[in-house]
Amino acid sequence: MGITKSEIFTETQNEIALLAKAFGHPARVAIIQYLFKINACVCGDLVNEIGLAQPTISQHLKELKQLGIIKGTVEGTSVCYCIDQTKWQTIKEVLGSFLDMDNCNANTSCC
Amino acid sequence: MGITKSEIFTETQNEIALLAKAFGHPARVAIIQYLFKINACVCGDLVNEIGLAQPTISQHLKELKQLGIIKGTVEGTSVCYCIDQTKWQTIKEVLGSFLDMDNCNANTSCC
């Protein structure tokens, strides 16, 4: 096993899980925070900022890129990475409405 | 390797990552959605609702319980699981402010 049975869940459930998974590693959280902070960056900065080896950072960047959370444009020998603002809004909506689930039914707790 | 270097990240970064990781599997997303929907539940219901074996569900419930996201009280031979509303508010604040990062600096995008 070791493989997630995505086919038995709804599209929304899988989307929430995929996005949450992207934020499920502190290095990727740190990368995103740094990109927001300086609003543009090259991979080398991140290697210095975060204490992980260059291939490791590159791998995390790839994951974020594959999900469309960040985008990178080549600038000479380096790459300028930044947050995809449009995608970020979508993520906020998807995860935001998931987190806001407690407002949908004004119930009292059971236990 | 295969082990996350938590010690090089801030407490907040690790907290965000841990919480996000909890939502990083569609089964756990589905469990949480179901618990919110019916606002009280036993494990057996979840096994029927979600198409995974009983030990698998039990394992996912354990993870959510360890993080304090859900709590369970024994009722006869079954266990009543439900969302910890207080913890949920904390989660909303932690992840919410992470997602709201784009509002902190009114920058324009770089790329």
Add this chain to the structure above:
DNA sequence: TATATTAATCGTAATATTGCAATATATAAA
């Protein structure tokens, strides 16, 4: 063209996650 710089990719080791069958545990009912 040769060399330096930067980031991506490859290969691999260590560890984590997912899933389930089998079993154990705990309580309720007969």
Add this chain to the structure above:
DNA sequence: TTTATATATTGCAATATTACGATTAATATA
């Protein structure tokens, strides 16, 4: 006490993730 029911735990196989050294690819500069 025996039996049924519900959930937890154990053990294990398959796969995924994390991390990094070595290498490659691509561009800039001397």
